[in-house]
Amino acid sequence: MxxxxxxxxxxxxxxxxxxxxxxxxxxxxxLLAQVLDxxxxxxxxxxxxxxxxxxxxxxxxxxxxxxxxxxxxxxxxxxxxxxxxxxxxxxxxxxxxxxxxxxxxxxxxxxxxxxxxxxxxxxxxxxxxxxxxxxxxxxxxxxxxxxxxxxxxxxLSRLDTLVAVDPVSRTAVLQAGLRAPRAAELLAEHGFTLGHVPQSYEYATIGGFAATRSSGQASAGYGRFDDMVTALTVATPRGTVRVGRAPASAAGPDLRQLFLGSEGTLGVITDVTLRVRPLPARSHYEGWRFESFAAGLHAVRRLAQDGPRPTVLRLSDEVETMIGAAGSGRSDGGCLLVAGYEGADVQPTVEAAAGVLAAHGGTPVGAEAGRHWERHRFDAPYLRDALLDAGAFAETLETAAYWSALPEVHARVRQAILDALPDGALVLAHVSHVYETGASLYFTVICSPGPDPIGRWHTAKAAASDAIAAAGATITHHHGVGADHRAWYAAEIGDVAVDLLRAVKRHLDPAGILNPGILVP
Amino acid sequence: MxxxxxxxxxxxxxxxxxxxxxxxxxxxxxLLAQVLDxxxxxxxxxxxxxxxxxxxxxxxxxxxxxxxxxxxxxxxxxxxxxxxxxxxxxxxxxxxxxxxxxxxxxxxxxxxxxxxxxxxxxxxxxxxxxxxxxxxxxxxxxxxxxxxxxxxxxxLSRLDTLVAVDPVSRTAVLQAGLRAPRAAELLAEHGFTLGHVPQSYEYATIGGFAATRSSGQASAGYGRFDDMVTALTVATPRGTVRVGRAPASAAGPDLRQLFLGSEGTLGVITDVTLRVRPLPARSHYEGWRFESFAAGLHAVRRLAQDGPRPTVLRLSDEVETMIGAAGSGRSDGGCLLVAGYEGADVQPTVEAAAGVLAAHGGTPVGAEAGRHWERHRFDAPYLRDALLDAGAFAETLETAAYWSALPEVHARVRQAILDALPDGALVLAHVSHVYETGASLYFTVICSPGPDPIGRWHTAKAAASDAIAAAGATITHHHGVGADHRAWYAAEIGDVAVDLLRAVKRHLDPAGILNPGILVP
CATH class of the missing domain: 3.30.43.10 (Uridine Diphospho-n-acetylenolpyruvylglucosamine Reductase, domain 2)
Incomplete structure (x- = not known):
């Protein structure tokens, strides 16, 4: 299903x-009825x-x-x-x-x-x-x-087996059609987890994660999905490619990275060998409050760069915090940070991270704020349906940028969306994937549908994408390119790289049958 | 120079x-004169x-x-x-x-x-x-x-400037011709380091590190060179490719990974944007002794998989330990492990790692063993000249494999070399790059030159490479493919991938001028 x-x-x-x-x-x-038509x-x-x-x-x-x-x-x-x-x-x-x-x-x-x-x-x-x-x-x-x-x-739903587990090397071979919860169940029988928990977790598959360079909510601790991939099997019109046979290699270009993120345009990924980790014995989630998004970003950057690194690290901006508080009955203003910790013994990390967060202006708001996020971690797409049912329009977009650019990306994208929706919109944002050099930014837009909601969104989304490009950020951190981001993707990689990608596709897929119109400009 | x-x-x-x-x-x-002709x-x-x-x-x-x-x-x-x-x-x-x-x-x-x-x-x-x-x-x-x-x-020696430093995002743009010591000097002026210290450190360049997927002695702490690369500029016969603009992205295949490891066959890398880290305030090196290579491997795997991870982690097998001891006057048998720690405050990590090492059969042999390694970390290629001068033959080769395969790779490669050099050889090995899923294996071979040292080595190296391939390991962890590993590289990636690589090269380099005969089978 x-x-x-x-x-x-x-x-x-x-x-x-x-x-x-x-x-x-x-x-x-x-709240919605008050601010939106x-x-x-x-x-x-x-x-x-x-x-x-x-x-x-x-x-x-x-x-x-x-x-x-x-x-x-x-x-x-x-x-x-x-x-x-x-x-x-x-x-x-x-x-x-x-x-x-x-x-x-x-x-x-x-x-x-x-x-x-x-x-x-x-x-x-x-x-x-x-x-x-x-x-x-x-x-x-x-x-x-x-x-x-x-x-x-x-x-690919029939390709749904756990092919092999190597408990010494901590790798597992999973078929592409395995849905994430089933993959988790099968790995748990061996005491392992991927720790890959994107919002689409309940339905998305191993092959889809690989083909789109998925990133999960626990990426601060477990890494992105592409980080976990040690080997891939790909069916192409030219035959089978099987790449990756060691924890690391200097044997030429890393061809795994050509198929990861290829979104079905270069081949069909049929199985993936993944680094797995022991099931965590403990987990702890908690909330922190910061005066401003800027203050929260600074604290998040400190943890991302110098540690200790929580497993989940998520910072909402002022608007998202306010909307979230409206839903949960909390209303303490500022910005909410959720930190989650998973592992054999999380307490020392919880305490050390708390020291960093407090030193950078954070105030603990308790474990319930963290548990609330954890309980509702997959809710957003269901709430979108509820919003559509209620007569609103809701959609999301996302990017990633270096730390030094992040405040400007946040401001410019937000403003571009607001300018494109002059009769009012709620623009919520959060950081939920952190790296030493930067972080993701995820925007949720809620507005009136108007008479032509799809046309209007197309305009607003284009304005946001232009702002992302103008600020030097990437057109997608984890949603992928698909058909929607193709033009911005082309601009992001440049003409010579676009031609290269086309040459790769022509070679692997001479009849041009693989997902035409997706990704490849 | x-x-x-x-x-x-x-x-x-x-x-x-x-x-x-x-x-x-x-x-x-x-010792040499006793065992070799x-x-x-x-x-x-x-x-x-x-x-x-x-x-x-x-x-x-x-x-x-x-x-x-x-x-x-x-x-x-x-x-x-x-x-x-x-x-x-x-x-x-x-x-x-x-x-x-x-x-x-x-x-x-x-x-x-x-x-x-x-x-x-x-x-x-x-x-x-x-x-x-x-x-x-x-x-x-x-x-x-x-x-x-x-x-x-x-x-590329005239491309030798530090182009930019972003201290907030901790990235730096370095030109390809910068030699590692000069890059370190320039970054140190800003308080940063790459932490990339391969044996070729004194002479090798930023562009060379990228083009060959170099890995440094401190890779356990700082990562491989390819891990550090956030963006690349490449001159190709088709024009300029500039890829990478964010800490992470789902925007299509990771084209950086096509040029990293391309060894000058797809373009000339002219600058590299790298993740940098603060200069460490402290460093500590120490030695540990294990009864056997197997026991040491187990301890090293524990640290690599569950931490705490030292910055440098290096385990010599019995023969390498013995030869090293002969040189230094130590002779306590077993296997020597060197652990190095760099950072703002290394003591807690040193102590926690010591707990793991001791729990897995390690005996501390003191800081001098670590400092000795550190003082001599660049010596091996100089000692090779000394060995050649003394009338011996000496050469190295290396691979990487998953943990579960590592003991067999070690045994098979060693045996293949000994079989190919029937009048005697010293075969030394160590693990010096660790990952969650496996590690590198580096072999040093010292033997009599005989009347045709190059021909004899060609045979022994081929036998070792065959053994690497047969054991499922990669033909190179950090030396690269060059001309020497081309045939094994082709077998490793398979026919469809070989054709793909050729198509990529034909597209980017239609005249076939870029390093012909290197890498691309």
Missing amino acids: DVRGEASPAGWARWGTATNAKVLPDSAAK LTPPPPVVPLAEVAVPECELDGAVLAALRQVVGDGHVVTAAEARARHASGMSTPDLLRDRRGHVRPAPQAVVRPADHTEVVSVLDVCSRHGVAVVPFGGGTSVVGGLTPTATRHVTVD | DVRGEASPAGWARWGTATNAKVLPDSAAK LTPPPPVVPLAEVAVPECELDGAVLAALRQVVGDGHVVTAAEARARHASGMSTPDLLRDRRGHVRPAPQAVVRPADHTEVVSVLDVCSRHGVAVVPFGGGTSVVGGLTPTATRHVTVD
Whole structure:
């Protein structure tokens, strides 16, 4: 089951299942109604009523695909195809709610293993059918909506085993279609964890994490997903690439790094060898308050650069802190920092970090603020649905920058969004991934939908992206490029690198079937 | 001045200058004479007597190069060209000592900046003249000896400035030709250090570190050189690539990783933005003794996986410990571990690590063993010259493997070398770079030269490389691929990846001028 877990007719155009849907706290709903012009949304078109054109693939192609994966694993039913037609950005959801589904795949193909993936690519290359690799379906950057008119989705959900664990070297080989919670369960049987907990955790997959350079909420302690990858197997139209065989190597360019972040455009990642860590015996979360975002940033930088490094380190700006407090009933102003600690014995680190935070103006606000964040760590995309239901528009964007640039990036992006939404918007931001040289910045925008919410957001998002580029930051820290960031990505890497990437794609994918229109400018 | 710092006639075919030459300790010389059949080496042919064919470049090419870099910076003198004809592997030195210099570059070209490098590549592309980028000249894997018959050396020594320091983000932009000691000096003026201290430290350059994925003796604390790189500028025949603009990014493949380790085959790295750290206020080195290499490995793995992580962590096997002890007068058997600690306050880490080492069978042997290592940390290549002078043959090779494979890699490589040198050899090994998932293994081989030392070593090295590959380890952890490891590198990454690399090279370097015969199979 992918992220559109809901089987009920109207529930397909939202994050997750009806059972884990979230309701906006009353106080937050009241605050919203005061500051925004909420517009009751049009009714959601049930999945069964969505118009999906018939599958137009030649019988020969379907037969060849069925030959590879078996009859039951080439699905051409309209509902299944509609569910794979786009990702989970707010524009995606708004289109889906209205029944304006993006061009659906002609079929959902479900290979059982690496060999079948290679064969599927071969069939599709020969017949000129585009391929969209599909893990959890949680892309928020248009990563599942190729420009091709004829495409199939390659659903990796059957590649769902833990292949091997090496407890001495602390590595594990996981297949690409494993969803994060199942991967965690399987590793826990061996006493290990990845520590990779992005907001999409409940639905996203190992292959998706690799293909998009995912970063989890505990990245301060466990690292980014790409940091964890020691080896990769990739099915390409040219054959199989298997790279990585040592903890570190000077043997040429690191070709793993060409496939990590390639978003299905250079090949289909079928398994990943990952560094794992022992399951932590202890965990502790707590909150701290800072007078200002600037003061909080300084303290966060001290921990990121000189330690001790918490496992989770997250600092909300003034607006996000205020909105969060409105929801939780707290209202102490300033900026909230959440620090989480996991390990065999966290107390010495908790105490040492507390010394640093206090020395830089932090005031402890207790463990409950930390536990509150932990309990609600996956809530945001559910709350987005609740906001859309309530007649608001909500979407997120993110970047990363060096420490010295971070305050300016925060200010410029915020201002660009506000300028682009002149009838008012709430712009919330936080830092949630820290490095020695800088940090991420994650923005949440809540505004009135207006008559053309998708068009308006397109303008605001472009203004924010321009501000990110102008401030020298990267167009994405962990959401990926997809279709939405392609132009800014091209500008970020420059013409010579763009041509290089195209040459790599032409070589590996001569028929141009792999996720056309995604990533590669 | 590159690694061949010696201006005296006979001293050019050795590491460094006469003033820092090292003499074999008497005890070591006696031990050697007991176990090996030493053969007095032939006299060294002075540089002035080395036959170097005249420069055969067309006048038009020379004029075009002079137009770019200025008359004084296109050097065609025989001595300068001979000094750039090869690297510093033992076969390189043996050939040079006999005056059998590898095909020398037609000229040594010394551009002043990035723009001039781009223009030099343009001239060379148009005229079909191969280019060998040259930093410190310390390659030990044939990285400076291309297969091309006509090539020029592009000496980057004039690109020697610290371009910028960002003390808040802790990054610095350094030009490629900066030698490590000068880079350290410039950064120290700002209170920072790279902490990158490979054995080639005295001569090697920033660009060379990047192009070969160098790893320093303090990698346990400061990381590998490639870990430190946040951005790169590369001159390619297609133009300039500038990649990296944030502490981390999900914006597509990490193209930095295509140029790191590319050994001058895809472009010439002209500057590197690096993460820097504050100069450590304290440092402490100490020695520990373990009963066996296996026991030491277990303790080292505990520190690498669960911490606390020393800055330097180095474990010699029984033979290396014995030979080292013979040199220093110590003789307590077992295996020597050296742990070094650098930072603002190292004592808590020293104590915590001592607890782990003791719990795993280690016995402290005091600070002098650590200081002895520190004092002699750059000695090995000087001692190699002394060994060659004494009539022995000495060379090194290295690899990295996952922890679970490391004992077998150690045993198999050792045995392969001994089998290939049936009249006796000393095979010393140590672990000196540790990771959560595994570690490096560095072998030193000392044997009789015999009548054909280069041919014999070629056979032994091939056997060792085969054993590395058979045990699933990487063909190089930090020396690079060069010309010497090309075949094993190809096998390591596989056919599809080899073709991919060739496609990348064809695209960036359509005239095929960049270090032909190096790295790319």
